[in-house]
Amino acid sequence: MKIILCSSSVPFVNGGYRNIVDWLVTMLEQGGHKVERLFIPQVDEPDLLFRQMAAYRWMDLSAADRIICFRPQAHFIPHQHKVLWFIHHLRSYYDLWDSPYRGFPDDAKHRRIRDALHDADTAALRESKKIFTNSQVVSDRLRRFNGVASEVLYPPVFNSQRFFCRQANDEIVCICRLEHHKRQHLLIEALRHTKKPVRLRLCGTSATEGYPTHLKSLVGELGLGDRVRVDNRWISEEEKVEFLAGCLAAAYLPVDEDSYGYPSLEAAHSSKATLTTADSGGVLELIRDGVNGCVAEPNPQALAEAMDRLYTDRSHTQAMGKCAQDRLAELNISWDHTIDRLLA
């Protein structure tokens, strides 16, 4: 089949939003399909939204048998067989309207833009043959805001068989971008309250220099230099596999994220439990407290208690790591299932 994968992008900014497309290209090609990928630049400013929407509308991809669209506003591309794997709305105009993330005034003009966008989105969503999402959170939003039904299709990671498990050391690893909303600072603050000699390894790059600097000075202030390692860089995939294989557990505590996030998935493939928080959103679709990880309240004391438990009750921690693998099967997280559904 000839398939075009369509998404939007911010030039020169990488992240999970590109991985899901790039990995699917490889998997589809391995399945013998002809695949093209399209990343169209997208800026979310209110005054530029509709002009860009028109651009998507004017694209002619009729050379493909099917298109699969990911990030907005790619879902506006017209096609006789359009399938969506919808990964988020333009959230400032949806669930983040009443939040500091909106970035423009709540006035009559912008409310009209918002309403027009909702109407246009709903129409474009209804054009598609089938809508998949990457999480229950996104499916719920589609139902609530646009009144459309969708099926959750959890995105797998690439080449998951490379992850493995070794005997656990004393380290909790957190491998994701170093950003305030990923809350690595909470992990450092928690370490101060632990009773056991748990260590912490934080790896990732940041969009700004401020947060990594803050993390490092926090480590210094709390005198935790010998127990915390902050690695402010994009580590190699081989390093990632190694760190996860030998760790005690993984940690991932974003603020109300849409999807379960690749970090928790990679930990599961390494048969490791994940430490997360009750307000982390999509992560909670994957992680069940006491089953395949720990769900703590988002404060240093609660996190410290969880860390101590992971350290003390090693056999249970190990058992939770094994359960993490089973949970993936339970949620049908695999490329076979993904491709099966997308091409159905």
Add this chain to the structure above:
Amino acid sequence: MKVLIVNNIVPFLWGGAEELAVHLQHNLEVSGHEAEILRIPFQWEPATTIPSQILMARALELGNADRVIALKFPAYLVRHPQKTLWLLHQYRQAYDLYEAGQTNLPAGSMGDDLRAFIKRADDDCFKNCRRIYTNSEVTQQRLATYNGFDAQVLYPPVNDPELFLGGSDDGYIFAGGRINGMKRQHLLVQALSLAEKNVKLLIGGPPETPEDERQLRETVQRAGLSDRVKLDLRFLPRKTYAEYVKHASAVAYLPYDEDSLGYVAMEAATASKALITTTDSGGILGLVKDNRTGWVAEPTLPSLAQAMNQVGRDPARTKAYGKAARELWLSFGVTWEHTVEALLR
């Protein structure tokens, strides 16, 4: 610097322009820049949707790039305050091909409106960019003739020149590149019937359609030339292709009125091979000088047969032409280092 390379994507087709964009990206990175390729879809049928595709290109927002280097219509119409064109193609069916009667634009006032629309968008873009380079004199001249803009020629470099060094003369004429009617490999085969018996031909490259392959094979068969023409009709591994070039006596390439010098000619010159082409082949004439770097034949069978005969008649002279072709090519000073520097000027 963050440099965004903007090119077309015609879904499921990959060709010279796509390769060029990839190598440009690589060489920008080698020079210490961040580089990314943006591909904008283009579908020229039906022609009536060309205006909306022009608007599409102009409606996109390219924040977050310090520079844009744009290659093809309509992708080069994207708006950016620091845009440099390396023009590989305008929409020729609205310009020279229209005049030649080879257009997909409808006749009458509809066609006239479409042409005017395309030209206005082009003119506006050419007026507002930093600099315009073209990939050949032909593209440069067309731009001057039809739009009245000056440009500088910036030939695309050969991507892997080291592959083409140290060859030999194994006694065949090589015709490389895509196989189709416009590239006229069939003319070479037909001319071979009129040439001396010792002239041999090797044609290697991917047929554009199964029909192109069938026709070429049939032409060889009908002329009874199977023993003098070797066909290797597929997308050749780069190494195989380079071997074919390196061990040829001469290289023939006779596209119909092509815009650029063409990689086939540039690579042959890199390998010190004499060149055969025709008077109506376009850009390649920048590199083929009659009786100096090769032979420029009329696009007729007797004239082509005559040129092919010359190759074997005086091998020393053929070798000297090959050397001259390489010297002429090197005198253009076309390297990636220089190209990147010019494009960011």
